[in-house]
Amino acid sequence: DADVTQTPRNRITKTGKRIMLECSQTKGHDRMYWYRQDPGLGLRLIYYSFDVKDINKGEISDGYSVSRQAQAKFSLSLESAIPNQTALYFCATTAGVGAYNEQFFGPGTRLTVL
């Protein structure tokens, strides 16, 4: 079984709808991240969390919110989706001891906002 899972894998929604992307991990890691990938822009950090009580904004947090329900679960919400939020979204985890600890990525969620 995959260590980092994301649901759904693909989602098509309409402008103005609320949508939640979910991430779960079985690696026992404290640190979790949400990234967005756009062609020609690479991956950009949306939010990150170092533990259940710690939530931090990344470089492109506007229009997004997150919830760390447990050590293993980190959800990303779009309160009112807009077309320019169409992208590939990744969740990642790391043990947090230091940067040498590899970030492990989920399989990604392809989100299309019409």
Added chain:
Amino acid sequence: AQTVTQSQPEMSVQEAETVTLSCTYDTSESDYYLFWYKQPPSRQMILVIRQEAYKQQNATENRFSVNFQKAAKSFSLKISDSQLGDAAMYFCAYAPRDGSRLTFGEGTQLTVNP
């Protein structure tokens, strides 16, 4: 803020040949980590190789090696004996010493021709 730049949106190589992907970065820190990630069509993010800035020796992983030039803030990836399975998007990434977050470059799409 740290930035990572990959100036080659696309590269191609013949099977069994060698190719070098370029990456430059900007930081005021003296200690940090650099990574190369591979993203095949499956869209899974896979760590290829990593380098600690305080280590002078260039990292190697089988057919993959880096040329780390700290003064020039350059971190290129060399793929030797290219294989069809190496075809993917490659991302260069930077992390500060505390491992708090990754900053990615724009990506280089590598095509391997048989």
